Amino acid sequence: MAQKTSISRLNLTDFRNYAEAALSLDDRHVVLTGDNGSGKTNLLEAVSFLSPGRGLRRAVLSDVTRVGASGGFSVFANVDGRDGDVAIGTGIDGGEDSNVRRLRLNGTAVRSVEELTDHLSVLWLTPAMDGLFTGGSSDRRRFLDRLVLSLDPAHGRRAADYERAMRSRNRLLSEGRFDPSWLSGIEVQMAELGIAMAAARIEMLGLLSALVARSGETVFPSPDLALSGFLDDRDGRPFAELEEEYVIGLRDSRYRDAAAGRTLAGPHRVDLLVRHREKDMDAARCSTGEQKALLVGLVLAHARLTADMTGYAPVLLLDEIAAHLDEGRRAALFDLVDGLGGQAFMTGTDQAMFSALGERAQFFTVSHGKVLA
Numbered sequence: 001m002a003q004k005t006s007i008s009r010l011n012l013t014d015f016r017n018y019a020e021a022a023l024s025l026d027d028r029h030v031v032l033t034g035d036n037g038s039g040k041t042n043l044l045e046a047v048s049f050l051s052p053g054r055g056l057r058r059a060v061l062s063d064v065t066r067v068g069a070s071g072g073f074s075v076f077a078n079v080d081g082r083d084g085d086v087a088i089g090t091g092i093d094g095g096e097d098s099n100v101r102r103l104r105l106n107g108t109a110v111r112s113v114e115e116l117t118d119h120l121s122v123l124w125l126t127p128a129m130d131g132l133f134t135g136g137s138s139d140r141r142r143f144l145d146r147l148v149l150s151l152d153p154a155h156g157r158r159a160a161d162y163e164r165a166m167r168s169r170n171r172l173l174s175e176g177r178f179d180p181s182w183l184s185g186i187e188v189q190m191a192e193l194g195i196a197m198a199a200a201r202i203e204m205l206g207l208l209s210a211l212v213a214r215s216g217e218t219v220f221p222s223p224d225l226a227l228s229g230f231l232d233d234r235d236g237r238p239f240a241e242l243e244e245e246y247v248i249g250l251r252d253s254r255y256r257d258a259a260a261g262r263t264l265a266g267p268h269r270v271d272l273l274v275r276h277r278e279k280d281m282d283a284a285r286c287s288t289g290e291q292k293a294l295l296v297g298l299v300l301a302h303a304r305l306t307a308d309m310t311g312y313a314p315v316l317l318l319d320e321i322a323a324h325l326d327e328g329r330r331a332a333l334f335d336l337v338d339g340l341g342g343q344a345f346m347t348g349t350d351q352a353m354f355s356a357l358g359e360r361a362q363f364f365t366v367s368h369g370k371v372l373a
Contacts, residue, residue: 002307005120005315006343007047009078013091014069016042017369025362027080029337029344033351034366040347043366044124044317046075047345049090051122052113052149052156056317061092061099070094081119082312088116117153121306124317125299133283133291137229137271144227144272148204150306150314155200162193166263169250173258187250190266195243197267198231204305211305212277219332220297221290222277229269274298292324296333303340313342321346322353331356 006027012018017039023030032040045064048056055064065073074091089104090113103110105119123146132139148155169186172178205225212222234242249265257263274283276294283294299316307313316337322330334357337344348354351363365372 002311002313002341003082004341004343005079005081005312007050007077007079007315009076010043010046011074011076012043012046013074013076014066014071015046015073015075015091016064016066018042019066019069019369021369021371023364023371027343028359029346029357029361031351031354031357031361031363032345032347032366032371033349033354033363036349038366039369039371040366041126041319043371044126044319044345044347047077047315047317048122048124049075050077050079050088050120050315051116052153053146056124056126056319057128061101062094065092065094079120082310083119086119088119114153114156117149121150121310121312121314122317123150123299123303123306123314124319125296125321126317126319127323129295130288130292132295133274133286137269140272140274141268141270144201144205144270147208147302148200150302151204151207151309152200155197158193158197158200162190162197162267165189165193166266166268170257170262173254174261176258178254178258183254184251187247190250190263191243191246194230194267195239195246198242198270199239201227201267201270202231207309208302208305211308212301215301215304218297218336219329220300220336221279221294223283223294223298223301224275224277226273228271228273230265230267289324293329296321300336300340303342307340307342313340315342316340316344318344318346320348322348327356330354334360 004027008025010023010025012021032043034040045055045057054061072092072094074089076089079086079088087106090101092101101113103113105115132143145155145159165186169183169190172182205227209225231242253265274294275281276283276286276290279286283291286294303314303316321333325333330353338360346354354361
């Protein structure tokens with residue numbers, strides 16, 4: 001069984017609607033209940049900043065600082081993680097650096113937030129994700145890359161470098177600068193990074209699909225997963241060959257891409273395809289309730305894969321998770337979450353909906369920026 005990673009202390013300063021907040025936790029699950037708008041999701045967002053990126057809302061960092069605060073915001077946590085106990089501090093200073101995120105581990109400044117993945121994985125499911133299957137492909141692509149990132153911390157850096165190289169190419173093409181000495185170097189870089197991104201996505205999806213197949217029937221539907229939009233015809237060819245092919249494709253499409261004003265082929269065009277296995281139906285055509293259940297099953301399967309691959313169970317953030325589930329399915333969900341072996345933070349408006357957790361959770365009431373045990 002995977003080892004547990006858990007948060008034992010969480011302190012916020014000038015974060016969203018919290019001037020100050022402090023939670024002392026054991027390694028049980030955490031249930032946060034209160035009225036809508038009281039700040040429950042804000043607490044989950046604070047925990048999500050213990051992972052790379054801009055948190056579960058993908059917020060502009062300066063917008064996270066409490067209105068009326070004189071500086072920036074800070075999130076501090078004591079974590080029992082993969083490398084033992086660690087104190088994590090992150091936030092922004094405000095002023096000119098209001099969109100530069102700082103990170104300290106055990107009081108020492110570190111250069112890259114990717115180092116957070118050495119200590120814990122944080123995964124989440126929020127109501128904003130309910131439209132994942134019916135929304136645009138960019139949302140599913142972002143979701144896909146967060147799945148990959150929990151298993152391959154370098155994926156985020158590769159994706160950022162690829163986007164930077166692609167912007168440089170697009171700019172040269174828009175300016176009519178077709179000098180091969182400039183474009184060829186950028187296109188080789190794009191191919192190296194782009195094929196590496198594609199390989200990481202394909203590998204993760206293969207592992208996840210195999211885990212779903214082994215898991216058998218559960219109370220949540222099983223997802224069938226596939227990728228579309230790039231390398232659809234790769235036919236098992238080695239990635240080195242695909243890299244050379246992509247370089248040639250970029251070279252041959254310069255004038256077409258210049259006319260379009262963007263690069264038309266690459267890993268930035270991928271879509272994640274999801275089907276309801278038991279109904280053999282595209283997720284987008286399922287009912288709203290079936291889509292929610294399918295998404296829950298997918299996130300839980302990925303959490304299990306993360307635990308299996310890393311040896312450490314992730315911290316799960318489940319916002320309003322019980323709102324649209326009946327009593328039996330809620331109880332089954334809590335058993336599945338508990339069976340992962342990690343710590344989960346869950347929110348809801350009614351504490352009674354979480355009664356099946358019993359002593360497996362700590363319960364807190366959230367009201368107007370205050371948190372009470």
